[in-house]
Amino acid sequence: MKKITLKLFRYNPETDTKPHYDTYKLEVEPTDRVLDLLEKVKGYEDGTLSFRRSCAHGVCGSCAMRVNGENKLACKTLIQDIKSSKITVEPILGMPVLKDMIVDMEPFFDNYKKVMPYFINDDPKPEKEHIQSIEEQERFDDTAKCILCGACTTSCPSFWANDEYVGPAAIVNAHRFIFDSRDQGAAERLQILNDQFGVYRCRTIFNCTLACPREIEITKAIGEVKKAIATGSLD
């Protein structure tokens, strides 16, 4: 068992005029995750604490939050991996806070929708399936791992400065379809991203790559999209 001090961002729009922090002293196992600590506080100390979570296994993307200043999935962050015995948990930056750790994800999903993140193919349906080679699949394997947690976009200073920027997550998901050999919407998506608030707002800061809990090489993917726009080729 390890003693830790947990400092939580609190904001309830119905009772608070501005946010504050609450501190809790907890005894935890090194193998506990930050999500377990939040559950402990919610279950035993203060039932009004609000946060999103669903799968608790790093696949649904609901629980992105700032842990000691870094964007993490609460359900994937082990206490033993956090150096300090003081843990501060805050909502992700750049989006309006609705309550405690819950932010309004609408702007994020609006940007996501802009890049047409769905399969486009106008050919007659094949009898069984669209065939793809292993190499063709590997071309977008990395970006297909995205769980839409928003950790990348909300760690991006360019997005903080101007939320009209579609953000890294939207570009990652565009990349997933642009480089899919079965898809036919690449030219449209590249045109959408060839815009003032498309790829050109990326300044290769690399915060997104560091933040991604799925370890997607986001800056590289954005670079590939930029290259496709500049050369007009998907190779």
Added chain:
Amino acid sequence: MTSRKVAKRGFNLDYVMWLFMRLSALAMYAVGLTGLTAALVMGARTQTDLSTLVRWTFFQNPSHVFSSDIVVLDNFINQFWQIMQITMVFFGVTHGLNGLRIVVEDFMGSTIWRTLWRGFIFFAWIFITLVAIYVVLAS
């Protein structure tokens, strides 16, 4: 991989400037290194100091030669160096002011201030470039 066709878009300032920022940075290195190398070859190696070399890197103006005591002035007063200076001025001013435009667009949403700043930057670009070209040609 086949792709649906999309209608070609006309002039896209952000695309053009994105390419320009990369190419102009390389071009400025090329112009700067040419100026620096030429100054050294043409006599600056023994009659100059660091600040003169820096001036020769960024702005190869003959008036800089006077202050660095280079004997063979004729080598520097010709059209080649004037073109080099104008190139450096054009790339430098355009690169810098486009950077400012990007900063403005980062921090000002779609407001009247953004439009005003963009207008101001455009006129500053024309004005500074013309004045600099005048200085090059008149010196």
